[in-house]
Amino acid sequence: MAIRQLPPNLVNRIAAGEVVERPASVVKELIENAIDAGARRIEVATAGGGLRLTRVADDGSGMDRSDLALAVERHATSKLAGDDLTSIMTLGFRGEALPSIGAVSRLSIASRAAGAGDAYEIAVDASRKSKLKPSALSAGTRVEVRDLFYATPARLKFMKSERVENAAIAEMVKRLALARPDIAFALTTEERTAFRLESCPPGLLEHGLARLGRILGPDFIKDALPVRAERGNVSLEGFAGLPTLHRPNGLQLHLVVNGRPVRDKLLAGTVRAAYGDLLPQGRYPMLALFLSLPPDEVDVNVHPAKTELRFRDPNGVRSLIIGALRETLGAAGHRATASLSQATLGRMALSSGRGPTPARFGAHALGLSERAQAPLSPLAEPSADTRGSIAEDSARGAYPLGAARAQINDTFIIAATEDALVIVDQHAAHERLVYERLKRTFANGGISRQILLIPEVVDLDGAAAASLCAAAADLERLGLVVEPFGPASVLVREVPSLLGTCDVKGLLADLAAELAETEDEGETRLLAGRLDHVLSTMACHGSVRAGRRLNPEEMNALLRDMESTPFTGQCNHGRPTHIELKLADIEKLFSRR
Numbered sequence: 016m017a018i019r020q021l022p023p024n025l026v027n028r029i030a031a032g033e034v035v036e037r038p039a040s041v042v043k044e045l046i047e048n049a050i051d052a053g054a055r056r057i058e059v060a061t062a063g064g065g066l067r068l069t070r071v072a073d074d075g076s077g078m079d080r081s082d083l084a085l086a087v088e089r090h091a092t093s094k095l096a097g098d099d100l101t102s103i104m105t106l107g108f109r110g111e112a113l114p115s116i117g118a119v120s121r122l123s124i125a126s127r128a129a130g131a132g133d134a135y136e137i138a139v140d141a142s143r144k145s146k147l148k149p150s151a152l153s154a155g156t157r158v159e160v161r162d163l164f165y166a167t168p169a170r171l172k173f174m175k176s177e178r179v180e181n182a183a184i185a186e187m188v189k190r191l192a193l194a195r196p197d198i199a200f201a202l203t204t205e206e207r208t209a210f211r212l213e214s215c216p217p218g219l220l221e222h223g224l225a226r227l228g229r230i231l232g233p234d235f236i237k238d239a240l241p242v243r244a245e246r247g248n249v250s251l252e253g254f255a256g257l258p259t260l261h262r263p264n265g266l267q268l269h270l271v272v273n274g275r276p277v278r279d280k281l282l283a284g285t286v287r288a289a290y291g292d293l294l295p296q297g298r299y300p301m302l303a304l305f306l307s308l309p310p311d312e313v314d315v316n317v318h319p320a321k322t323e324l325r326f327r328d329p330n331g332v333r334s335l336i337i338g339a340l341r342e343t344l345g346a347a348g349h350r351a352t353a354s355l356s357q358a359t360l361g362r363m364a365l366s367s368g369r370g371p372t373p374a375r376f377g378a379h380a381l382g383l384s385e386r387a388q389a390p391l392s393p394l395a396e397p398s399a400d401t402r403g404s405i406a407e408d409s410a411r412g413a414y415p416l417g418a419a420r421a422q423i424n425d426t427f428i429i430a431a432t433e434d435a436l437v438i439v440d441q442h443a444a445h446e447r448l449v450y451e452r453l454k455r456t457f458a459n460g461g462i463s464r465q466i467l468l469i470p471e472v473v474d475l476d477g478a479a480a481a482s483l484c485a486a487a488a489d490l491e492r493l494g495l496v497v498e499p500f501g502p503a504s505v506l507v508r509e510v511p512s513l514l515g516t517c518d519v520k521g522l523l524a525d526l527a528a529e530l531a532e533t534e535d536e537g538e539t540r541l542l543a544g545r546l547d548h549v550l551s552t553m554a555c556h557g558s559v560r561a562g563r564r565l566n567p568e569e570m571n572a573l574l575r576d577m578e579s580t581p582f583t584g585q586c587n588h589g590r591p592t593h594i595e596l597k598l599a600d601i602e603k604l605f606s607r608r
Contacts (some may be wrong), residue, residue, distance in 0.1 A: 034115040037174065038065025038163060039183040041120075044112035045158050046191050049073035050198065050274075051106055052156065055214065059188055060203040064180030066163045066171070074155040079128040080135045080147055086124065087139050089114045106275055113158075118142045119170070121161040125150040141166035185209055186266070189230045193269050193303055194276040196226045219252055219305060227254060227303050231267060234260060235301055237353040240346075242304060244339035249308040249332065251339050256301035258293035258344060259352035259584055259591045267301040272313060272324060279324050282306075285333045289340035292450075292547055293582055295589030304336070345581035349416065351591045352584075360600050415578055416593070419570035425563060428570050436601070439593040441565065441573065443586035448576050450554035450587050452513055453493075457550065462494035464509040473520045477503045479527035486530055493549060497523070514557030522556040551587040 035041055042059060049057045052075030062068040078086060089111065116122055117139030127134035127150075136150035164170040174180060181204050192200040192212050196219065202209040215226040220241050228236035239254035253271075270282045290300050314325040326332050416439070417432035428439040456462050475483070483490070484499045494511030507519050514522075529548055565573070577583040577592065585591055602608045 034111050035119060035163075037183060038069055038180050039187040041065065041069050041116055041160055041163065042071065042184050043187050043191070044116065045069070045071035045160075046188065047106035048112065048158075049075055049156065050191070050195060052076045054155065054198060056199040056201075058201045058203070059184075061181065061184055062205055064174070064177035065184050066174065066177075066180065067161065069160040069163065069184075070157065072155065072157040077128040077131070077134075077155050078126040079131060082128075083124060083126050083135055083137050084147060087113050087117055087122070087137060087144060114139075114142075116160055116163075117144075119166045120163045121165070123159045123161075124156065125152045126156040127152045127154055129154070181209075190269065190276045193227060193230050194271040194274055194305075196223045220254075224254060231269075231301060231303065234352070234354045239302075240343045242302075242339050242343050244335055244342075246331065246335045249306070249312070249335055251304060251306050251335055253304035254302060255304070255340055255343055257347060257350060257352050257584060258290055258300065258582075258589065259355065260301050261294055261298040261589070262301060263298060265299040268299055269303040271303070271305045273307060273310065275315065277324055281324075281326070281329055281333065282336070285336045286340065288333075289337040290344070292551060292587055293344060293585055293589060298589065306332070306336075308332075347584065348579075348581055349577045349583040349593070351593055351595070353595075355591055355594050356596055356600070359594055359596065360604065414575065416574040419567060419574060422565055422570060428565070428573065430570075430574055432595075434598050436596045436598065437593055438596070439574070439577075440586075440591075441563075441570075443590055444573060444577055444583060444592040446554050446586045447583050447592060448573075448580055449513055449557050450551055451580050451582060453511065453550045453554055454547070456513070457493065461492060463512045464494045464496065465512045466509050467507065471507045471519050472500055473505050473507060473523045475503060475505060475524065475527060479524070479531070480505050482527050482530040483523060490526070490549075493553065495526075495553070511553060511557070514553060517556045522553065525552045525556070554587060 034044065038061065042061075042065065046057055046059070049071060052073060054073035054075035056074050058072045060068070060070040060072075113122070113124070118141065121141075122139040123136060124138075125134060125136040134150040134152035135147050136152075137147050138145040164174075175183075184204075185202060188200060188202045189210075192198070196215045197217065199212060199214045201211045210229070212226065212229055216222045220243060224236055224239060227239070235254070235256055238257045238260045240257065242251065242253050242255050244251045265283060268283060268286060270277050270279065270286070272279075272282075286300065286302065286304075287294075294300060312327045314327075415432070416437050417430040417435070419428055419430050421429045422441075423429055426441060428441055430437040430439060453462060480499065480503050483497055483505050487497055490497060494509070494513075495507070496509035497505050497507050500506035505523060507523070510517065510519065510522075526549060529552055583592055599608065
């Protein structure tokens with residue numbers, strides 16, 4: 016077949032496939048144009064999931080008649096003063112969006128340049144341009160896209176339901192609104208206002224949290240930690256949610272680079288690495304981070320969607336983000352997500368029917384086992400109590416986690432502060448404490464070991480024993496000395512001192528499983544990335560177990576250690592270590608308020 020030059024209208028439709036995937040893509044391109052035009056207010060209206068109508072109006076600088084005529088031509092843009100692609104400060108720069116949209120829809124643009132006396136309008140119908148004509152518009156630009164993909168009906172078969180397309184549009188508008196809290200946004204769907212966001216004053220950390228909370232939800236406002244860091248000409252600021260505020264996917268992980276919302280794999284992986292073992296497996300944090308750096312330090316010309324980036328110094332950017340997040344999360348100490356308390360109170364209310372009773376409060380709210388749900392005996396006779404403790408009254412007011420009052424079911428410590436009850440999972444809390452001590456002592460030169468008076472022989476399967484013996488040198492650095500003892504057994508001579516008396520057999524079985532996973536990933540040694548997993552496994556076996564009765568001094572000592580140790584709001588597996596119930600909320604449940 017002979018080679019032929021494709022006609023312009025077909026070229027435009029092919030190009031549109033890269034830029035215009037669905038109605039949300041149209042919304043993205045039009046809002047970015049409005050932002051680049053200096054808009055302070057942007058209003059979006061849709062009908063039919065954006066397929067029947069998408070309208071974006073702004074109060075930006077607008078266009079005069081000559082610029083308006085060029086705006087719908089391919090690769091015509093006002094955003095590149097020269098030919099330098101290394102210094103891009105605008106969201107758009109390719110000059111592809113409007114002609115691509117006009118190639119597959121009925122497009123009309125009305126605009127009035129700032130200070131001009133007249134407004135003009137141009138229409139494009141499946142790449143066919145109309146002549147300019149006067150328009151009634153007071154300021155800015157109004158773009159209307161009707162009958163999207165009518166010129167390429169095959170694309171319509173791939174569209175989702177109207178509800179799904181509306182949801183995608185709303186998510187897109189929220190992402191762009193989050194990236195620019197200084198701009199007011201409104202979204203109207205089928206004559207109904209989906210949301211309206213007013214602009215916030217300058218100063219993200221000082222004034223931006225309420226605006227972010229309108230997008231990310233009220234839980235984020237309660238549990239967001241301010242982040243600020245700077246290194247050279249790169250700066251970072253924003254808010255990071257507590258580790259216990261997590262979601263099943265990464266949709267609430269918002270990263271903004273020079274005002275551009277991105278879905279960059281390097282940045283997303285960096286955030287996950289910073290949270291590390293603070294999150295449950297398969298869960299994602301909630302955060303909004305804003306990275307600023309010189310435009311020649313980042314390449315945005317990677318993909319037509321402009322959501323992927325390349326950094327000149329990726330390691331420097333990664334180090335800055337990880338350092339800032341780890342410092343922020345560490346400073347949060349034992350703090351846990353406030354929404355956990357509300358969820359607990361909600362379950363208490365639901366389980367009580369018309370209203371909670373003391374019996375229901377004890378069994379359901381504290382999560383006691385079935386045997387503990389006999390009539391009030393577990394609460395009348397706690398596992399251990401602190402009556403007579405000298406330090407109780409002073410600790411109640413002087414410490415964030417208060418004074419230990421009782422131990423329930425040999426598992427939960429009940430503490431009281433001036434205005435709340437605190438329920439602590441003793442195993443989860445002590446597990447994190449031991450883990451942090453192990454990491455700290457390892458980083459400071461090695462973990463001290465204690466020699467077993469009688470070396471313990473642990474029987475395993477042949478593969479597990481072989482894995483442990485192959486990693487003996489690395490395990491010794493972690494305070495565990497093992498050696499082969501037959502084809503399927505291991506002899507344990509020394510264990511980390513911090514673990515005290517622990518279940519050595521269970522520890523080795525879990526460590527063997529960790530090593531097997533490492534080998535499956537192609538590693539032959541315990542590299543640095545796996546050490547935390549091994550230390551976490553050790554900590555789990557060396558911590559206070561559920562079912563162990565503690566005396567008042569032990570309970571209060573655990574509370575004080577939690578207050579002075581970073582990351583104790585969650586255990587090594589990301590589960591919360593404690594829940595705080597405000598006395599005022601409890602009184603409401605009992606109709607005392």
